[in-house]
Amino acid sequence: MDVSEIVDAEFDMFDESTPVSKLRGAFEESNRKALLITSDGDFEGIVTRRDVLSSHQKSNRKARSLVRPVPTVDRHEDLREATRLMIGGDTRVLPVLSGDDLVGVVRADDILEHVQSYLSVLSAADVSTSEVVSVEPETALGKALSTFRTERIEHLPVVSDENGDEVVGIVSLYDVLEFVTRELQRPTGGDADGDVGASKGGFGAREGESTDLLELPVRNVMTETVGTATRDETLEDVLDTMLEHGGSSSVVLDDDGALDGIVTKTDLLESLTWTDEGRLPVQVFGADLMTELTRDELAERIEEVAGKYRDMRVLEAKVHLHEHDETLRGVPLLLARVRLYTDKGTFMASGEGYGDRHAVSLALNSVERQILEGKTYGRSKKSPGGEELEKMYGWWLSE
Numbered sequence: 001m002d003v004s005e006i007v008d009a010e011f012d013m014f015d016e017s018t019p020v021s022k023l024r025g026a027f028e029e030s031n032r033k034a035l036l037i038t039s040d041g042d043f044e045g046i047v048t049r050r051d052v053l054s055s056h057q058k059s060n061r062k063a064r065s066l067v068r069p070v071p072t073v074d075r076h077e078d079l080r081e082a083t084r085l086m087i088g089g090d091t092r093v094l095p096v097l098s099g100d101d102l103v104g105v106v107r108a109d110d111i112l113e114h115v116q117s118y119l120s121v122l123s124a125a126d127v128s129t130s131e132v133v134s135v136e137p138e139t140a141l142g143k144a145l146s147t148f149r150t151e152r153i154e155h156l157p158v159v160s161d162e163n164g165d166e167v168v169g170i171v172s173l174y175d176v177l178e179f180v181t182r183e184l185q186r187p188t189g190g191d192a193d194g195d196v197g198a199s200k201g202g203f204g205a206r207e208g209e210s211t212d213l214l215e216l217p218v219r220n221v222m223t224e225t226v227g228t229a230t231r232d233e234t235l236e237d238v239l240d241t242m243l244e245h246g247g248s249s250s251v252v253l254d255d256d257g258a259l260d261g262i263v264t265k266t267d268l269l270e271s272l273t274w275t276d277e278g279r280l281p282v283q284v285f286g287a288d289l290m291t292e293l294t295r296d297e298l299a300e301r302i303e304e305v306a307g308k309y310r311d312m313r314v315l316e317a318k319v320h321l322h323e324h325d326e327t328l329r330g331v332p333l334l335l336a337r338v339r340l341y342t343d344k345g346t347f348m349a350s351g352e353g354y355g356d357r358h359a360v361s362l363a364l365n366s367v368e369r370q371i372l373e374g375k376t377y378g379r380s381k382k383s384p385g386g387e388e389l390e391k392m393y394g395w396w397l398s399e
Contacts, residue, residue, distance in 0.1 A: 002076045006114050007096050007104040011036055016044055016064035023063055024052050024181075034093045036102065037067045043095055043102045045069040053177035072097045073106065079115070082106055083272045084315055088341035112239055112268055119235035119268065127235065127271050128252045128261035134159045135218055137168060141176050142214030148173045152344075155249040157259055158222045165258050167251050169222035179221045180213050228253050229263060235271065238263055270343055273315045286321030289334060292357040302340065305364050309344060309371045316341045319363075321356060334359040338367055347371060 012026060013036045023035060027049045034046045045067040052066065071085040072095045082094055092108040112119075134157045135144055144156060158169040227241040227250035241250050242265065252261035282299050284290065290298075298319065306314045318339045326333040336359035339348040347370045351362025 001079045003073060003079055003082050003094075003096070003106045003111075004075045006110040007075050007106055008110065009104045011105045013038060013102070014047075014063055015039070016062060016067060018063040020052060020061045020063065020066065023047055023066075027052060034091065035063075036093075036095060036105070037063050038102070039064075042100065043072070043097065046091065046093065046095075048091075049174065050177065053174070053181050070094065074098065075103070079111065080272060083111060083269050084341050086111075087266070087270060087273065087315060087343060088346040090345055108265060108269055111272070112265060113243070115272065116236055116239050119239060119271070120237075122235045122271055123231065124229045124233050124235065124238050124250075124252050124261070124263050125231040127267040128231070128263045129267070130261045132157060132251075132259055132262050134259060135171070136160065137219035137222070138217045140215050141180065141218060141221065144171060144218050145173075145176055145214070148176075155262060155264060156218075157226075157251050157262060158218060159259055167226055167228070167253070167259050169219070169224045170226050170247070170249065170251065171218045171222040172248070175221045175223065176218075183213055223247070226251055231260065235263075235268055239265075239268060266343075270313075270315070282317045282319060284319045284321070286323070289321040289323055289332075290356045292355055293360060298360065301360070301364060302338075305368045305371065306340065306342065308368055309342075312342050312344045312371070314340050314342050319360065321359070324352075328354045331355045336360045336363040338363040340367060 012030070012032055014023065014026070016037050016039045018037075026032070026035060032049070034048045037044045037047055044064075047063055047066045047068075051068070070091040070093075071089045073082050073085065075096050075098065086092060086094060086108055094106045095102055096104040096106060133147060133151050133153060135147065137158055137160055139158075147156060148154065154173040156171050157167050158171055159165050160168045225245060227245040227247050229238045229241060229250045229252050231252055231254070238250050242248060249262055249264040251259060252263060254260040282295060282302065284295065284298070293301075299317070302314060302317050306312050318341075320335075320337040322335040322337075324333040324335065331354040333352060333354055334356055335350060335352050336356070337348070337350045338360070339346065347367050349363050349366030349370065351359050351364075351366060353359035353362050
């Protein structure tokens with residue numbers, strides 16, 4: 001199945017010279033998570049809501065100061081490959097090109113809704129993060145922001161110990177960034193000691209008082225209506241709950257109603273990229289040049305490198321081998337280019353060596369250095385069995 005059925009020809013596009021203030025206004029007027037940026041009419045990249053909210057750029061700065069490149073696809077791209085590109089490129093929107101022309105976008109939500117019925121073969125327990133980081137209602141917003149950054153997460157369940165560790169809300173990175181940005185831009189009005197409201201709220205007269213804002217408790221920003229799931233609930237139903245609440249996560253509760261995990265839309269997307277191969281799927285281009293390494297050895301070496309990032313999961317690996325004219329004692333000089341698509345981003349490096357083992361080893365050493373530079377906490381996930389995958393992906397193979 002390809003993405004042609006879910007390409008959206010309506011999208012928001014701005015030139016790279018657009019002021020950041022105008023981008024901020026565009027986000028405030030819509031629920032878009034990303035805006036497409038062009039340069040002289042050609043697609044350049046995207047600017048995300050998070051980029052704008054977390055930016056300290058002056059409002060008269062231009063979009064080019066925040067733009068970042070993302071993968072592109074054509075309208076006949078395989079749906080699973082498109083999902084891999086989203087995860088590897090850390091984006092929830094993929095521009096669709098026809099030649100050099102931008103003709104539409106594919107969004108993560110559209111992919112999930114399109115395949116929702118096929119998610120019924122997996123449960124929340126299969127994909128949920130079990131080691132959940134949470135905060136209390138009185139935790140300061142500054143502390144929450146620090147937790148988002150250090151844990152590399154975007155959702156924090158809010159738990160109250162007054163009622164036996166009851167989940168009383170959830171706060172997202174967007175909630176905090178939008179609240180702080182809005183209040184710093186508001187010149188007057190409001191009562192600093194007043195109530196914020198049932199779910200979200202704000203204070204006036206706080207322009208420039210960022211320190212005071214960050215000392216406010218998360219209870220003033222959290223969403224109290226929380227989507228919940230049980231461990232054995234299907235992912236189809238979990239997605240239903242997310243869509244019903246307009247959220248991008250659901251907390252998993254145990255039999256006693258206590259916090260037991262969290263499932264995000266990113267988790268659902270990642271489940272679409274799983275394969276039933278016992279070993280990491282590795283695509284080798286120039287496989288005829290492999291005279292020393294076997295595919296199993298190559299996969300084992302890649303998994304060993306990925307393991308330096310704790311629980312980072314490699315979704316797919318691609319290795320390109322190219323032979324040069326130079327030889328040493330009859331062994332050709334090879335260029336090895338390794339690209340790893342992971343749930344923490346994409347890593348790519350090259351290495352030149354005599355023979356495939358030497359060249360690949362040098363390339364993987366470079367990848368390993370990249371991984372160690374971005375070290376973060378992993379996430380606990382359970383991969384499904386072959387029978388579940390056959391049910392889940394039968395439609396991909398048959399269409």
